[in-house]
Amino acid sequence: MVRFLLSKLLYLVPTFLGITIVAFGFVRILPGDPVLLMAGERGVSPERHAELSAQLGFDKPVVMQYFDFLGRLLHGDFGNSLVTKKPVLTEFLALFPATVELGLCAILIATLIGVPVGVLAAIKRGSWFDQVSMTSALVGFSMPIFWWGLLLIILFSGVLGWTPVSGRISLMYYFPESTGFMLIDSLMSGQEGAFRSAVSHLILPSIVLATVPLAVIARQTRSAMLEVMGEDYVRTARAKGMPRRRVIGVHALRNAMIPVVTTIGLQIGVLMAGAILTETIFSWPGIGKWMIDSISRRDYPVVQSGLLLIAGLVMVVNLLVDLTYGLINPRIRAS
């Protein structure tokens, strides 16, 4: 297992370096002078230009600049935002819980609905349930989630008036953020109605973000179950006279879960891309909206480091998925 872990980690090093090169190169290939770009429309005096160039290291050769950049990264220095002047890492960490909260809720919804639906569809292959659920899954998979979000807002916020349109909690409530997770903070605040407000703000964005992963998980579970149910050991278990429920629950499901767990883990990339759209629609103050705002404000240090942090995060989660996969499936470890 240690060898497996080490080989996986070693494999990540070139990818990580590649990601840093992309993030570094991104600001360099922008057309025009980076200092002028960062200075914005007001421009800078020649003296200030030289000073800023030296400060940001733009007067050095590109290779040296890259190693400086890498060195700063390894010391946890991700640069400062041009707009707020705050360190990018501080901003990232402040907004990160909001995205995690949304993402976790979404993946929870997707798993809790997707897996049972997939299993049932496989067991009742060809039935109306199978057909309806798999057609819905295909619709979910094809859904432009930015439109889906708007439709839900029209229905639940506009027509029915059940849920708020944007934000994480009603402005009526104010309490210090201790965990950054609104559900936990609102519960801990002890204010009446705060938790309910947090839930009502979270529900629509979670459903929107869960849509595509839910469809993928349901489809994957169904095909994994169908494959496993055709295996000899399942037939043997059935032939022995084992109750159907036990055959499905113990023999089939457990083995079918291996690819499904991987699928669930790999949804992190989908979730991050989805978070950009979902957070924009619902004005959810998380990483996705922060990235979009920074791109439109041309806040390049934020875009650069944000890109790096998100890609790094996806990479780490994918590594964890790989490791879990190795843990539950010894055959992978051996190869």
Next chain:
Amino acid sequence: MSDTAPLSTGAIRRQMLAEFWFYFRQNRGAVAGLFVFILLVLTAIFAPVLAPHDPTVQYRDAFLLPPVWQEGGRADFLLGTDAVGRDMLSRLIFGAQYSLFIGIVVVAIALVGGVIIGLVAGFFRGWVDAVIMRVMDVILAFPSLLLALVLVAVLGPGLTNAMIAIAIVYQPHFARLTRAAVMGEMRREYVTAARVAGAGNLRLMFRTILPNCLGPLIVQATLSFSSAVLDSAALGFLGMGAQPPAPEWGTMLAEAREFILRAWWVVTFPGLAILVSVLAINMMGDGLRDALDPKLKRS
């Protein structure tokens, strides 16, 4: 050669097509998807004839008119008008051109780039393969929409740049698929035979091996087509794709956002158009996979 091959190339091709159609037809969804897709193509081609109005003309007397069946609707604007008085139906019809065009361009760039890269990696192996695949890993490490967004931020917002960005993000999938298929085929005897017969590297790559790797590539191309329509609409929605007044469906949604609680039609129809097109292409893709994947055929 002619002694062992009684069928002419044309006959073999016809037989293969017949077999393909046999398996494709078994998936009813796929046939429905194909039907909708053909409709979409016809709509795009005949858009200037079909559209009742110019998609960019603003009718000053008809701001935010509801569809014809709703109170206040007018017969000359069947699906209503948007906030500046443009006909929704005409814009939707012309939007089909954008979606198809985007899908074709993105898939063409990603497919050609990915296939060449994958062929080179799978054919030469060694350090060439290692370097190429690490670069592909790096591209795949970024969430696709985010990378496309940042690329567009670098290149400048606009349809062309959005298409280039999406194609760059998609081509690792084609490269990986081609590489895997090439590596599988390289061990086959017909490749060795061709090599012994004196075929050069280029001929081996493009004439001998590539045609035998086409199945999975076609399926991936279909899936990428639908993703390209979705992602370009998402970029348009975020203001980074096609720019107004282009009747691109995502851009139309972005313009309609502020009216969601007042005028449902300006939001509903463009999204529905995206959903229906993407769904049709995905259904077609499912059928193609069933028909082209020999492993699935037998099950």
